[in-house]
Amino acid sequence: MTFYLLINHLLNFLAPAALLAFLLALCSRLFAGFFRAKDAPVASWPVQAMVNFAIGTGVLMAGLLLFGRDGKILTYALLVLATAASQSWQSGGCKLPGRR
Numbered sequence: 001m002t003f004y005l006l007i008n009h010l011l012n013f014l015a016p017a018a019l020l021a022f023l024l025a026l027c028s029r030l031f032a033g034f035f036r037a038k039d040a041p042v043a044s045w046p047v048q049a050m051v052n053f054a055i056g057t058g059v060l061m062a063g064l065l066l067f068g069r070d071g072k073i074l075t076y077a078l079l080v081l082a083t084a085a086s087q088s089w090q091s092g093g094c095k096l097p098g099r100r
Contacts, residue, residue: 015055015065016079024087025049032091048090052083059083 001007025048032042043051059082061077 013060013064014057017053017060017083020079020083021049021052021056024083025053028087028091038046042091046089049092052086055086056083 025045028048029045042048056079060070060075060081063072063078064070067075
């Protein structure tokens with residue numbers, strides 16, 4: 001495998017985690033007033049995207065090690081759940097009735 005092909009494979013492997021991390025952080029900023037508690041400390045969106053990307057990369061690597069190949073639907077489902085949970089935690093969680 002040439003160096004070019006190695007880089008191509010790595011970029012294609014990490015692309016779902018990168019796109020999901022960026023979109024979650026960006027959409028979190030757009031809809032922050034609807035779902036975030038008032039006093040919740042929130043990091044900047046690039047920091048949130050980096051944390052989501054790190055968690056997403058870990059999930060993709062775990063799926064690759066567990067299943068022996070990438071691209072399994074279960075791995076992508078776990079990627080979405082893990083990064084969504086991370087973004088929710090970073091954003092201060094959802095407003096619940098009775099929570100101030």
